[in-house]
Amino acid sequence: MNDPERLIDQPPDDLAGSILRAALDDEPNEHALKATAAALGVSGAIGGALAGAAAPGTAASSSAASKVGAAVLFKWLGIGLVSATAVAGGASWLTRHSPKHAARAVQAVAPHAVSAPRAQVTPGKSLPVVPPETQVVEPAPAAVAPQSNAPHTPLPERARSAAAAAVPQASATPSAAFASPAGSAAPSPAQSPPASLGADLAMLDRARQALTRGDGQAALAALDTYERKRQSNVLTPEADVLRIRALRLVGQRASAATLARAFLAAHPTSSYATELKPLVQGSVQ
Amino acid sequence: MLSGAAVLPQERTQAVARPAPPRERVAAMLRQHFRLVWRTVRRLGVPQSACDDAAQHVFIIAADRMDQIPPGKERAFLLGTACRVAANARRANARRHEVHDEALIDEQHRSSTPDPEQLLEMKQMRDLLDQLLARLSDDLRITLVLFELERLSSAEIAELLDIPVGTVASRLRRARAAFQAEVAKLRGSEQGEQP
Numbered sequence: 001m002n003d004p005e006r007l008i009d010q011p012p013d014d015l016a017g018s019i020l021r022a023a024l025d026d027e028p029n030e031h032a033l034k035a036t037a038a039a040l041g042v043s044g045a046i047g048g049a050l051a052g053a054a055a056p057g058t059a060a061s062s063s064a065a066s067k068v069g070a071a072v073l074f075k076w077l078g079i080g081l082v083s084a085t086a087v088a089g090g091a092s093w094l095t096r097h098s099p100k101h102a103a104r105a106v107q108a109v110a111p112h113a114v115s116a117p118r119a120q121v122t123p124g125k126s127l128p129v130v131p132p133e134t135q136v137v138e139p140a141p142a143a144v145a146p147q148s149n150a151p152h153t154p155l156p157e158r159a160r161s162a163a164a165a166a167v168p169q170a171s172a173t174p175s176a177a178f179a180s181p182a183g184s185a186a187p188s189p190a191q192s193p194p195a196s197l198g199a200d201l202a203m204l205d206r207a208r209q210a211l212t213r214g215d216g217q218a219a220l221a222a223l224d225t226y227e228r229k230r231q232s233n234v235l236t237p238e239a240d241v242l243r244i245r246a247l248r249l250v251g252q253r254a255s256a257a258t259l260a261r262a263f264l265a266a267h268p269t270s271s272y273a274t275e276l277k278p279l280v281q282g283s284v285q
Numbered sequence: 286m287l288s289g290a291a292v293l294p295q296e297r298t299q300a301v302a303r304p305a306p307p308r309e310r311v312a313a314m315l316r317q318h319f320r321l322v323w324r325t326v327r328r329l330g331v332p333q334s335a336c337d338d339a340a341q342h343v344f345i346i347a348a349d350r351m352d353q354i355p356p357g358k359e360r361a362f363l364l365g366t367a368c369r370v371a372a373n374a375r376r377a378n379a380r381r382h383e384v385h386d387e388a389l390i391d392e393q394h395r396s397s398t399p400d401p402e403q404l405l406e407m408k409q410m411r412d413l414l415d416q417l418l419a420r421l422s423d424d425l426r427i428t429l430v431l432f433e434l435e436r437l438s439s440a441e442i443a444e445l446l447d448i449p450v451g452t453v454a455s456r457l458r459r460a461r462a463a464f465q466a467e468v469a470k471l472r473g474s475e476q477g478e479q480p
Contacts, residue, residue, distance in 0.1 A: 022410030
């Protein structure tokens, strides 16, 4: 089957293509990669990956092309229109001759789409808390202050950045804040109390290692510790799956099936569904 | 209830006690696909401030399931997982933003300025793109993003989403039509505002 010609490959004066090309400049930074590498325990093996990796398709020229597209679009839109007029249904305050005002208009119409400052806190999201020693690595921008009413006011990006910066690039040893899943079985002093997603991950790693040893009771104990001390809900699905495996390992199959059933009800499209469905189907009520 | 003394099938035993994934394979997967995963969750509606966490979540899941990912299928697994993680994050974000303070928006903007004019224009373009994509259904949005921005073929998308190629073609056709209709509305609005 022949695919249609992509809109994004249309000439620079095509509005749809110009808008799509704007996405080509939206890329992760090195800190994001390093933080993930640290969380996975492969910090020493991924250096420079972003710098060397190619973006899809027209990536090499994406920046220039998208900038041309931007110029065309803004010319079309009478400079500064971006907006909200169309998207928000006629709010014509989208403005003339002032990109700054236009940006504010877009933000006001669609706060979800705002590209927030990198250190900005996401309201209500339970995210890793910055260890005290890492909070001073970078000055805090003013954007943090307005959201201080959130239950947690973590700075995930800065935390990751600081943690990543703390990882010696030539070393395979992850930082304390982002302990290796396959690495340190014993917690370092910096890991207690847990203060980040990395700490949560480290606690789950102990459970995973216990499972690998065939020690289901130790895995359950580690998971109980995780439940008491976890700082984030991000890894809760993974913890649930580990608990199901541990229950199976110690012979508590009915409990495992019950938990698996609840998990599948809550996460029907989870990538763990393939593993868990046989447990539910094989259980006898 | 199953007997506690029953012997676990071999494959189930392996699922319970699996070895740590090979470090080299995890690193290679991260090197090759981190940008792809980050961009995908971003374009599927995860706010930029949450994309790092979402991408990290995708790789944590992948590393945990590494022994079940056939060699060469890493990208498909990551993209499929990214779609689900993005959907969850988008729903959570929508709930969080049900109440949003206008003053907070202004404050956020003030704190993010000044930007170079060109960068600001690009940001505006991306914001506009996000708004247009947000008007598509999940199925159409995923198809459009993977085809237009990640340059996957219809056949690759079909394999990734486990749907027939014809369904991909249909979704792509509708997605492009809907996207272009939104762009046309934008253009019409602009023309209507001209003196």
